[in-house]
Structures are given as C-alpha cells and as structure tokens.
Amino acid sequence: MLLLPTLITFALGISPLKTSTASPSQSVQKWDPNVCAVVVCGPAQNGLPGRDGRDGKEGPKGEKGSQGLQGLKGSQGPPGKMGPGGLVGGKGSPGEKGTKGDIGDRGLQGVPGLKGNPGNAGLSGPKGDKGSPGEKGVKGERGLPGTTGSQGQPGIAGSPGPKGDKGSVGEKGAKGDKGDRGLQGSSGLQGLKGQIGSLGLKGDKGSVGEKGTKGDSGLSEINLLKRQVSTLEGQLRALQSSFSKYKQVIMFPNGRIVGEKIFMTSGYDGNFDSLKQRCSQAGGQLASPRNAAENAAIQQIIVLYNKSVFLGINDIQTEGHFKYLNGENIGYSNWHTGEPNNQSDAEDCVEVHSSGKWNDRSCGEKRLIVCEF
Ligand SMILES: *[C@@H]1O[C@H](CO)[C@@H](O)[C@H](O)[C@H]1NC(C)=O
Ligand SMILES: *[C@@H]1O[C@H](CO)[C@@H](O)[C@H](O)[C@H]1NC(C)=O
Numbered sequence: 001m002l003l004l005p006t007l008i009t010f011a012l013g014i015s016p017l018k019t020s021t022a023s024p025s026q027s028v029q030k031w032d033p034n035v036c037a038v039v040v041c042g043p044a045q046n047g048l049p050g051r052d053g054r055d056g057k058e059g060p061k062g063e064k065g066s067q068g069l070q071g072l073k074g075s076q077g078p079p080g081k082m083g084p085g086g087l088v089g090g091k092g093s094p095g096e097k098g099t100k101g102d103i104g105d106r107g108l109q110g111v112p113g114l115k116g117n118p119g120n121a122g123l124s125g126p127k128g129d130k131g132s133p134g135e136k137g138v139k140g141e142r143g144l145p146g147t148t149g150s151q152g153q154p155g156i157a158g159s160p161g162p163k164g165d166k167g168s169v170g171e172k173g174a175k176g177d178k179g180d181r182g183l184q185g186s187s188g189l190q191g192l193k194g195q196i197g198s199l200g201l202k203g204d205k206g207s208v209g210e211k212g213t214k215g216d217s218g219l220s221e222i223n224l225l226k227r228q229v230s231t232l233e234g235q236l237r238a239l240q241s242s243f244s245k246y247k248q249v250i251m252f253p254n255g256r257i258v259g260e261k262i263f264m265t266s267g268y269d270g271n272f273d274s275l276k277q278r279c280s281q282a283g284g285q286l287a288s289p290r291n292a293a294e295n296a297a298i299q300q301i302i303v304l305y306n307k308s309v310f311l312g313i314n315d316i317q318t319e320g321h322f323k324y325l326n327g328e329n330i331g332y333s334n335w336h337t338g339e340p341n342n343q344s345d346a347e348d349c350v351e352v353h354s355s356g357k358w359n360d361r362s363c364g365e366k367r368l369i370v371c372e373f
Pocket of ligand 2 (some may be wrong): 347
C-alpha cells in the first residue's frame with residue numbers, strides 16, 4: 001500500500017533515519033528515538049524537495065467495496081456424454097404360424113469327426129535274429145613307461161689282457177739322486193656300496209606301561225556260562241535219550257550191540273571173499289569175536305536167520321595158525337570138539353553154527369554175512 005501523502009506517522013522502534021543522505025545545512029528535524037513527533041507536510045513550494053516514501057509502513061486494510069454489476073451470459077457448452085442404455089423391453093406376443101416351406105437343397109457335407117482312441121497293443125512278435133558282432137575296437141593307447149629299475153649289481157671283473165712283449169733290456173744307468181717327494185695324487189673313485197650289516201643286538205626292555213583301567217567283574221560272565229552249560233546239559237540229555245531210542249530201532253532185528261561193538265547182518269549170503277569185501281565197503285569188517293559175549297551176539301543172529309556165518313578169521317597164510325584179518329593171531333576161539341580138522345586139505349575159513357561153536361570150512365562155501373562196526 002502506498003503512503004498517504006498527507007500524513008506520516010513515526011512510531012517508537014522504527015529503524016532510525018539516516019542523516020547521511022542530507023547535507024548538514026538542511027533544516028531537517030533530527031529523529032530522536034525517545035520523542036514521539038508529528039510532521040505535517042504541505043505542497044512543495046520552493047521549499048526543499050521531500051524525501052521519497054521508501055521507508056513508509058503498510059497502512060490498515062480498507063473497507064469492503066460494494067457488489068459489482070452482473071456479468072454477461074456465457075456461450076452454450078458442448079453436448080453432454082451419452083446416457084446409459086434403457087431397460088430391455090418386454091417380449092412381444094408370438095406371431096401366427098406360417099405355412100410349411102418347400103424341401104430345401106441337400107446341405108453341405110459335415111466336417112469329419114475327431115480321430116478315435118488307439119486300439120489295444122497287438123501280441124509281441126517273435127524274437128529277432130541275433131545281430132552280427134560289432135566291429136573290433138581300436139587298439140588302446142600304449143601304457144605309460146614303467147619306473148626305472150634299481151641299479152644292477154656290478155659286473156664281474158674282465159679277464160686280464162694279454163701279456164705285452166718283453167722290452168729289450170736297456171743299459172743300466174748311474175743311480176740318480178733321490179728325487180723330491182711327488183704331489184699327492186687325486187682321490188680315487190668312490191667304491192661300491194657295502195653289504196647290509198648284520199642285525200643289531202636286541203634293545204633293552206621298555207619301561208612298564210601305565211596301569212590299565214579296572215576290568216569288568218567276571219561274575220556276570222560266569223553266571224552267563226553257568227546258564228549256557230545248564231542249557232547244554234539239558235540238550236545233551238534229550239539227545240542221549242533220542243539217540244538211544246534210534247539205536248534200538250536200528251538194531252531191530254538184524255543188529256546186536258556188545259560194548260562199543262555193533263554186529264549187523266543185511267541177510268546177504270556169499271563166499272568168504274565177497275563177505276569180507278561187502279563189510280569193508282560198508283565201513284566195517286567181517287565179524288571177528290574177541291570174547292564169549294561177542295560170540296553170543298553173533299550166535300543170536302545165526303539163530304534168527306537159521307544160517308551159519310563166516311568169521312573174519314582164517315589160516316590161509318599158515319595151516320593151523322588162525323589169524324584175524326589184520327594178521328594178528330586170534331586171542332579167543334570156540335572150536336567144536338575135533339575142530340579144526342583141515343578136512344580134505346581145503347578148510348581155511350571158520351564158520352559158526354547155531355550152537356555158537358566154530359568149525360573150519362572151505363572159503364568157497366556160501367554163508368550169511370555178519371559185519372562188525
Ligand atoms: C536150522 O533149523 C533146524 C531146525 O531147527 C536146525 O536143525 C538147524 O541146525 C538150523 N540150522 C542152523 C544153521 O541154525
Ligand atoms: C592141511 O592143509 C595144508 C594146506 O593148507 C596141508 O599142508 C596139510 O598137510 C593139511 N593136513 C593137515 C592134517 O594139516
């Protein structure tokens with residue numbers, strides 16, 4: 001707002017006027033900050049020119065003016081946007097039925113249908129012939145060379161060369177003075193490596209190691225063993241009883257047990273050699289009683305079959321000296337009275353009758369087999 005030209009009010013606190021802008025001769029009232037003053041300025045009449053209003057302060061706001069005249073009517077605006085579509089109208093009433101039309105022309109052929117699913121797989125065909133063998137592969141690359149071997153042993157010294165011709169004896173010269181000592185020769189080539197020395201003496205005994213940690217108490221293991229032994233004892237008893245039963249079954253009716261020995265017949269009849277061979281093939285030998293009990297067991301089998309047997313005893317080697325099959329002289333016999341009698345010079349084998357008595361008999365006769373195991 002412009003300063004009113006007629007009145008300028010200075011108030012306290014306004015920045016002081018600068019007197020440097022006017023000359024000292026001009027009668028301008030000096031502004032004293034401690035005095036409130038009113039200056040009335042009239043029209044400039046040959047007076048001193050007034051100061052410009054640069055330092056004026058904005059005046060108070062004026063009163064609101066009266067309402068202006070109504071403006072002119074504006075020009076017509078552009079057309080508005082298209083409104084939303086109206087609601088669908090109700091269905092009209094059906095028209096009357098028309099007359100039937102003429103038959104139309106044949107329609108165009110339809111498009112072919114979609115391809116059907118594939119059929120089930122057929123049976124597998126016969127196995128094809130074996131193909132011809134493939135071509136032989138190319139030869140592999142040569143392997144890496146091996147490591148260098150250890151140095152070989154030095155060769156044997158060569159034979160001495162031929163002796164040179166003897167030179168002609170020169171004339172004996174006068175003995176010369178003793179020469180100075182010669183220079184030391186260069187050192188010789190290093191000799192061959194020596195053989196490995198003999199084994200050194202046994203070292204001293206090492207110090208005793210640290211004491212080990214305490215072991216578990218053996219008690220639990222002993223108890224475990226006791227249980228296992230008692231289990232084994234039970235199983236052994238069961239096995240023994242079962243074994244004794246099977247033994248009885250096997251001995252019925254063709255076998256007899258005497259101590260550790262078992263006598264058994266298969267019912268076969270044959271001459272001495274064939275009986276001897278059969279028992280041997282079975283892992284035993286022809287029955288050779290060593291005492292009365294064993295002879296009695298053989299007798300029981302004879303009675304059972306009502307057939308005499310041949311024993312594994314004969315005097316084929318020396319007449320009158322009956323021996324077992326192992327060549328040992330017999331230690332027990334049960335000859336019938338008057339036997340052996342070497343009748344008709346051909347009785348080297350021994351048969352036993354149902355009485356248990358022995359008789360010498362020709363080895364070619366056929367008797368019942370009884371083997372001992
Ligand atoms: C067979 O039985 C008969 C009649 O008991 C008897 O006479 C004969 O000695 C018996 N033979 C043998 C080898 O045991
Ligand atoms: C018995 O047979 C042998 C041959 O085996 C013969 O040397 C002997 O003379 C026969 N007679 C008697 C009685 O030993």
